[in-house]
Amino acid sequence: xxxxxxxxxxxxxxxxxxxxxxxxxxxxxxxxxxxxxxxxxxxxxxxxxxxxxxxxxxxxxxxxxxxxxxxxxxxxxxxxxxxxxxxxxxxxxxxxxxxxxxxxxxxxxxxxxxxxxxxxxxxxxxxxxxxxxxxxxxxxxxxxxxxxxxxxxxxxxxxxxxxxxxxxxxxxxxxxxxxxxxxxxxxxxxxxxxxxxxxxxxxxxxxxxxxxxxxxxxxxxxxxxxxxxxxxxxxxxxxxxxxxxxxxxxxxxxxxxxxxxxxxxxxxxxxxxxxxxxxxxxxxxxxxxxxxxxxxxxxxxxxxxxxxxxxxxxxxxxxxxxxxxxxxxxxxxxxxxxxxxxxxxxxxxxxxxxxxxxxxxxxxxxxxxxxxxxxxxxxxxxxxxxxxxxxxxxxxxxxxxxxxxxxxxxxxxxxxxxxxxxxxxxxxxxxxxxxxxxxxxx
Amino acid sequence: xxxxxxxxxxxxxxxxxxxxxxxxxxxxxxxxxxxxxxxxxxxxxxxxxxxxxxxxxxxxxxxxxxxxxxxxxxxxxxxxxxxxxxxxxxxxxxxxxxxxxxxxxxxxxxxxxxxxxxxxxxxxxxxxxxxxxxxxxxxxxxxxxxxxxxxxxxxxxxxxxxxxxxxxxxxxxxxxxxxxxxxxxxxxxxxxxxxxxxxxxxxxxxxxxxxxxxxxxxxxxxxxxxxxxxxxxxxxxxxxxxxxxxxxxxxxxxxxxxxxxxxxxxxxxxxxxxxxxxxxxxxxxxxxxxxxxxxxxxxxxxxxxxxxxxxxxxxxxxxxxxxxxxxxxxxxxxxxxxxxxxxxxxxxxxxxxxxxxxxxxxxxxxxxxxxxxxxxxxxxxxxxxxxxxxxxxxxxxxxxxxxxxxxxxxxxxxxxxxxxxxxxxxxxxxxxxxxxxxxxxxxxxxxxxxxxxxxxxxxxxxxxxxxxxxxxxxxxxxxx
Numbered sequence: 001x002x003x004x005x006x007x008x009x010x011x012x013x014x015x016x017x018x019x020x021x022x023x024x025x026x027x028x029x030x031x032x033x034x035x036x037x038x039x040x041x042x043x044x045x046x047x048x049x050x051x052x053x054x055x056x057x058x059x060x061x062x063x064x065x066x067x068x069x070x071x072x073x074x075x076x077x078x079x080x081x082x083x084x085x086x087x088x089x090x091x092x093x094x095x096x097x098x099x100x101x102x103x104x105x106x107x108x109x110x111x112x113x114x115x116x117x118x119x120x121x122x123x124x125x126x127x128x129x130x131x132x133x134x135x136x137x138x139x140x141x142x143x144x145x146x147x148x149x150x151x152x153x154x155x156x157x158x159x160x161x162x163x164x165x166x167x168x169x170x171x172x173x174x175x176x177x178x179x180x181x182x183x184x185x186x187x188x189x190x191x192x193x194x195x196x197x198x199x200x201x202x203x204x205x206x207x208x209x210x211x212x213x214x215x216x217x218x219x220x221x222x223x224x225x226x227x228x229x230x231x232x233x234x235x236x237x238x239x240x241x242x243x244x245x246x247x248x249x250x251x252x253x254x255x256x257x258x259x260x261x262x263x264x265x266x267x268x269x270x271x272x273x274x275x276x277x278x279x280x281x282x283x284x285x286x287x288x289x290x291x292x293x294x295x296x297x298x299x300x301x302x303x304x305x306x307x308x309x310x311x312x313x314x315x316x317x318x319x320x321x322x323x324x325x326x327x328x329x330x331x332x333x334x335x336x337x338x339x340x341x342x343x344x345x346x347x348x349x350x351x352x353x354x355x356x357x358x359x360x361x362x363x364x365x366x367x368x369x370x371x372x373x374x375x376x377x378x379x380x381x382x383x384x385x386x387x388x389x390x391x392x393x394x395x396x397x398x399x400x401x402x403x404x405x406x407x408x409x410x411x412x413x414x415x416x417x418x419x420x421x422x423x424x425x426x427x428x429x430x431x432x433x434x435x436x437x438x439x440x441x442x
Numbered sequence: 443x444x445x446x447x448x449x450x451x452x453x454x455x456x457x458x459x460x461x462x463x464x465x466x467x468x469x470x471x472x473x474x475x476x477x478x479x480x481x482x483x484x485x486x487x488x489x490x491x492x493x494x495x496x497x498x499x500x501x502x503x504x505x506x507x508x509x510x511x512x513x514x515x516x517x518x519x520x521x522x523x524x525x526x527x528x529x530x531x532x533x534x535x536x537x538x539x540x541x542x543x544x545x546x547x548x549x550x551x552x553x554x555x556x557x558x559x560x561x562x563x564x565x566x567x568x569x570x571x572x573x574x575x576x577x578x579x580x581x582x583x584x585x586x587x588x589x590x591x592x593x594x595x596x597x598x599x600x601x602x603x604x605x606x607x608x609x610x611x612x613x614x615x616x617x618x619x620x621x622x623x624x625x626x627x628x629x630x631x632x633x634x635x636x637x638x639x640x641x642x643x644x645x646x647x648x649x650x651x652x653x654x655x656x657x658x659x660x661x662x663x664x665x666x667x668x669x670x671x672x673x674x675x676x677x678x679x680x681x682x683x684x685x686x687x688x689x690x691x692x693x694x695x696x697x698x699x700x701x702x703x704x705x706x707x708x709x710x711x712x713x714x715x716x717x718x719x720x721x722x723x724x725x726x727x728x729x730x731x732x733x734x735x736x737x738x739x740x741x742x743x744x745x746x747x748x749x750x751x752x753x754x755x756x757x758x759x760x761x762x763x764x765x766x767x768x769x770x771x772x773x774x775x776x777x778x779x780x781x782x783x784x785x786x787x788x789x790x791x792x793x794x795x796x797x798x799x800x801x802x803x804x805x806x807x808x809x810x811x812x813x814x815x816x817x818x819x820x821x822x823x824x825x826x827x828x829x830x831x832x833x834x835x836x837x838x839x840x841x842x843x844x845x846x847x848x849x850x851x852x853x854x855x856x857x858x859x860x861x862x863x864x865x866x867x868x869x870x871x872x873x874x875x876x877x878x879x880x881x882x883x884x885x886x887x888x889x890x891x892x893x894x895x896x897x898x899x900x901x902x903x904x905x906x907x908x909x910x911x912x913x914x915x916x917x918x919x920x921x922x
Contacts, residue, residue, distance in 0.1 A: 036898055037529070040706045044529040048504040048898070049521055050794045052491065067485035073509040074490060088484035091562035093570060096480040122503075122528035129532055144710040146897045176710045251584050252622040326483050328475060328586060362713075365833045367844055368862065368921040370627045375842050377835045398833075398840055398866070400921075423899060442840060442866055442917075 002118070003031045004053075006165035009155035016057060017159055019078045024060040026100055026158040028285065028324070029053065034150040037125040041142050042133040047122060056324060059085040063094035065326055098309040098325065101318065103161045106289025112191035112279040117169035120149040120193055128198040132175055135202035141184075141209055143202070145175035149193060156287035164287040170279065172421060173201055176380055177209035182393060184209030185360050185380035187230065189421045191279060208359060212381040215393035218440075224355030225438040226348045226385065232338065232430040233420035234361040234376065236269060239403045240333040242372050244271070244295045245321075246310035247330025255372045255404050256301045263299040264410040268339035270294045271305060271321065277419055278335040279427035283320060290320035290335075299408070305331040336428040341413025348412045348434040350388035356438075357383040357390050361399075372403040375441075397440040409436040443468075443597035444605065446510050450494045451601055453519035459496035459526070461539065462519075463600040465751060466492045466510070467793035470593045472558065476569040477586035479577050484562060491793035494519050498526035500536025506794040540778040542754050544603040549748025551611040552741075553644030557591040560645045565589050568653060575657035576619045581665045587617035587653060588638060591645075594792075596751075604753040612744065612903065613647045614640025614889065619661035621668050628667035628861065630660040630846055634685045635829050640889035640903060641742045663847060666859055672920035673848050673863035679823030680865055680916040681816050684880075686845055687806060688888040688906035689829045694869040695727075695734050696804040696904070698838035699761045699769070700787075701776040703799075712895050713836025716869070717767055719780060727767040728873030731911075733807040734762040736771045738786060743803030743905025744889040745789075751797035754786035761804070765874070773799050791900035798896050803887065805907030809879030813910040816878050818854040824918055825849040825856065826863050831921075842866040844921060862921040872913060880909035 004012075013027040031053040038046040055077060056069040066088025068081050125147040136143035148171065155165040170189070173196045177184040186204035188196045227235070248254035255262070273290035274280050284290050286308055294302045306314075307322030310331060321331035349357060359381030367373040377396050384391045412434035420428045447464040454462035471487040491508035492515060503526025507518040569587045576585035592612040599605045616638030620629040633639040633651055641647045682690060698715040702708055717725070728734075738756035740746055749755055752774055759769050770776075771787035776799065788797035817825060831844035848863040849856040887907045894901050 034898065035525075038707075038710070038897055039532065040709060042532070043534055044501065044532040045707055046504075046796060046897075047502060047525045047529040048506070048796055049525060050506045050898070051518075052506075052508040052794060065483060067483065068487075069485070070488045071508055072488070072490035073511070073514075074488060080488070084486045084488070088486060088562070091566065092482050092484045093476075093566055095476075095482040122525045126528040126531050133532060142706070144706060146710060148897070174710060178706070178709065251620070253583075253620070253627045326481065328477050328481070362836055363833045365831050367831045367864065368627075370622075370625060371922075373921055375831065375833045377833070377840060379836055396835060396840070398835075398842060400842070400864075423894075442842070 003033055003151060003153050006153040006155050006167045009153055010157060010163060010165045013155050013157040016078050016081060017157055019082050020059065023159045026058040028056040029155045031153045032150065035120065035122060035125060036146055036148040037122065037129060038146045039129045039133065040144045042137055044126065044129055055081055057081045057085040058325065059089045060097050061089065063097050064089045064092040065097050066092055098312055100158045100160050101162060101286050101288045101308050104289050106282060108164055108166050108282055110274060110280045111166040111168045111282055113167050114169045114192035117149050117171045117191065117193045118151040128173060128196065131198040132202045135206060136177055139206045141206060142178040143175055144178065148172045158287065162287040164283045166282055168281055171196055173198060175201055175205045177205040179209045179213050181214055182209060182212035183380040184212055189419050208381045211383065212393040215395045218394040218397065220397060220440045220442050222437050222439050224352050225435050226352050226355065226357045227433045227435065228359050229418040229420065229430045229432055230360045231358045232433050233428045234364050235403050235406065236336055236338055236428055236430055237422050237426060238364055238366065238374050239372060240336055242366065242369050244305050244333050245330040246304035246306045249304050250310060250313060253369055255370055258301050261300045262404050263296060263407040265298045266341060266410050266413050267296055267299050267407045269296040270337050271333045271335055272337045273335040275335060275337050275429060278337050278429045284322040285324045286322040288318045288320040288322060293319050305333055307331045334426050338430045340415050340417050340431050342415055343412045345414055345432050348414060348432055349385055349390055351412055352385045352434055353388060355385045357385050367400060373400065374403060375400040398442040399439060400441040401439045406435050406438055411436050446492060446515060447597055447599035449512060450492060450515045450519045451599060453516045454494060454496045454523060455601060457520050457523040458498050459523055461497040461601055462494065463598065463752060464492060464494050465790065465793055466597045468595045469792060472591045474565050474569060475586060475588040476573045478584055479573055489792065492518065493793045494522045495796060496522045496526050497537050498523045499530035501526050501529035501533040502537060503529060504796045537775055538778040539774040540783050542774055542784060545749055545753050545755060546605050547748065549608040551609065551642045553611050555645035557613045557645040558593060571654040572617050572657040575654055576617065576661040579658060579661035579665060581621055582619050582661050583622045584620045585661065589615045589648060590638060598751065598753055600753055606749045606753055608748050610642060610747060611644060612640055613643050613645055614638040614891065615648045615651055615653055617653055617657060619664045621664040623668045626668050628664050630664040631828055632656045632660045634888060635846065636892055638891065640744055640891050641887065642744055642746045643742050667861045670859040670861040673824060673860040673918060674850055675919045677915045678918045679820045680913045680918060681823060681825040681910060683827040683910055684884065684886055684908045685888055686826055686829050687908040687911050689832060691734060691804055691806050691906050691908060692890055693832060693834045694838055694841055695761060696801040699771055700799045701770040701772040705776055708895065711897050716837045716839050721767055723766065723768055725767040726765055726874060727762045727870055728765040729876045730764045731809055731876045731879050732762055732765050732873050734804065735760050735807060736785065736787065736802050736804050738802035740803040740805060740887055740905060740907055742887050744903040745802030745905045750786045750788045751790045752788045754784045757786045759785040771799050771801065789902055791902055795898065795900045798900065800895065800902050801893065801904040803905035803907060806879060808882045808885040808909050810881050811878035812880050813884060816910065816912045817851055817856065820851045821853060823851045824860065824863060825851055839868050841869065864919045864921055866917045872916065875914040876911055877914060878912040880911065885909040
């Protein structure tokens with residue numbers, strides 16, 4: 001059974017607005033279908049499918065706001081939704097209520113969508129696992145991972161005339177390989193299942209795993225590093241959460257100092273929801289068109305991301321980065337794009353001299369928000385770089401490092417970029433980076 | 443609910459399922475937040491759907507749907523069977539389930555005051571009073587207080603004949619006060635960090651927190667932290683408060699004793715475990731002061747229920763006995779690998795997710811000491827409170843935690859407030875230095891509301907009974 005076309009979801013949203021029958025109402029309808037096949041030890045061990053539809057109503061008036069959300073085909077859904085939101089609104093104490101956005105001139109495209117992904121079957125997902133497992137078995141290794149496909153139809157309408165709808169898809173293939181004494185990792189993300197390329201992924205994990213056997217201990221300390229795009233994505237995602245939001249700036253907890261050069265001239269980071277490789281999507285959770293925002297430009301702090309609430313406080317337009325409103329989290333970067341450099345990965349490694357190549361980070365957490373200090377572990381392939389070449393594997397290390405300082409020490413940027421999705425399904429288009437100093441603490 | 447489940451099981455059986463279970467779940471969540479005296483939100487969330495899990499041709503399949511009409515249920519059951527057949531193409535050994543008694547019964551979280559019967563006015567009044575008390579402390583940058591209430595009505599039925607109805611009620615609340623300066627952001631939270639403390643209980647749990655009564659104190663502490671000295675560094679004696687001890691147990695004992703991690707089922711995501719089955723009964727995990735249990739019967743714990751999500755009765759499992767590693771949390775499938783019975787720890791986030799082995803209430807059992815005694819008998823060390831940062835490797839060995847608040851201890855006395863504390867170590871070496879755990883009077887059940895695991899990701903709420911405890915020769919530093 002296929003999903004309801006997004007334009008029909010918009011009609012459902014309109015019908016709920018009609019039921020409300022007054023100003024100050026916003027309705028979001030999201031229908032989602034997802035399949036995920038997990039494998040471990042070269043076998044499928046979990047294999048699931050989900051289908052759901054959510055309705056969310058925000059009602060405001062008299063300086064009060066109430067929200068109700070229903071997932072499921074409950075009896076008299078419109079009536080229950082309106083009643084719950086109105087009950088919440090009436091009992092909320094008066095406070096700061098950000099007005100609903102008005103329609104803007106943005107179009108309902110582009111959105112990352114592929115009919116092939118929307119029509120994907122469990123048999124196709126099993127075929128990918130067969131490919132991946134087959135190559136690992138042939139190499140004497142075990143494969144673990146997941147193949148995931150999803151399709152989401154979204155419609156947002158409000159009583160001021162905002163009417164947006166879009167259909168999007170995502171596909172992902174993640175794999176770790178296990179050998180006698182070490183692991184390897186690779187992932188692929190794309191809007192289209194044809195972009196996953198299970199064979200090339202498996203070849204990468206097998207190669208990394210083969211190199212990563214018999215790792216030896218390395219003393220913690222400060223080393224030059226070359227970070228793979230997988231590792232760079234972790235840094236950039238945390239950097240955005242710590243400082244790119246206008247709310248973080250307004251609450252004095254962002255490291256960003258607009259106009260100041262805090263990072264290397266080689267570093268430029270934008271949030272660009274229209275970039276064709278960054279899983280584009282045209283609007284945010286208020287139905288405001290998402291504009292491209294340059295946050296870091298050649299190392300200089302530039303602009304912040306806004307939703308309607310932060311924009312109102314500064315008297316500027318929203319940049320279209322709202323999460324479902326109201327919320328205490330603030331605007332969120334969903335399409336981070338790091339500018340590519342000019343070096344191949346081999347050139348970055350050759351230029352590093354003696355240092356470490358990091359395949360991937362793990363369990364990264366904030367330590368000191370204002371200085372953008374984070375901690376985490378390396379995982380699934382950490383290698384010594386000696387004489388400009390990747391050499392012997394070393395055991396996983398803990399790092400504790402300011403991201404801002406690391407990006408100030410960037411000495412090379414890869415020209416190839418890959419698209420990564422984090423747990424919040426934020427897209428990040430990132431290159432490999434060479435960094436002069438990176439602190440490993442245990 | 444029973445009719446829905448039986449229909450789904452019938453379709454699964456007629457589609458070739460050798461085993462099937464079905465969970466019908468209805469959930470309601472009410473959330474209230476007040477921030478900075480000018481932002482207030484009241485929201486409600488209703489959710490219902492059904493998840494059908496089957497074994498066909500020796501392999502698992504699962505499908506879920508949020509529509510409960512017979513056509514949708516039938517399609518979901520057939521989809522689960524189709525998925526299982528796809529799984530069977532890459533399954534060398536058929537799934538085996540450890541035997542479990544057929545269960546028929548009901549369970550209801552004991553509550554004194556049903557939180558959904560308490561008026562929104564009363565709840566909002568509490569939040570406004572707490573928020574105002576924080577605002578009254580000069581220099582506070584942001585402050586917020588929130589409440590959340592959950593009621594989940596679950597019906598489980600299996601092709602083996604189990605039929606279980608459960609209603610789980612949760613009440614949670616918390617607040618944060620944040621102070622900033624040119625180079626510092628300091629937050630104090632109460633009763634715990636990361637939003638709130640939560641229990642399987644009624645509104646009485648909120649009343650017992652006394653949010654308003656603690657609001658001014660935590661705001662004052664946040665201000666004081668701005669000018670506090672950095673935490674001393676070195677190999678020091680470390681005393682943890684109950685909330686941080688709970689998180690230490692969660693990360694360094696709870697996760698590595700999940701048996702699916704040992705099998706490699708989570709290797710691609712959450713990771714594996716250093717606690718392999720050959721170590722049972724002979725590996726010294728901690729000192730003799732350390733006894734840790736997984737107990738799904740702990741009153742008030744977020745991992746407390748009547749039966750797990752594959753119909754196995756709630757039970758208490760000893761994970762570490764006086765320092766000796768001795769058991770796991772398990773499922774019917776993982777237990778069968780070793781000829782064991784399930785420990786009843788299979789839990790799903792909701793109807794749309796399969797059950798996984800999750801923590802129930804993983805408790806550090808109380809000792810005989812007290813916080814004041816530990817401080818009084820410490821020559822030089824730190825007492826750290828309330829988690830701020832946490833990270834641990836994928837085998838659960840190398841950890842680093844940070845806390846919001848710290849006190850330097852010298853010659854048995856708290857001598858000064860310290861900030862930005864971090865401590866690090868390796869799990870067994872750390873727990874082996876534990877020489878004191880506070881007694882029952884300081885032992886409390888804490889709720890962890892943000893435990894993530896699995897693909898698709900599942901966030902589940904787990905409980906941890908813990909009390910202040912002391913460790914020696916721990917690497918302590920200050921974030922800078």
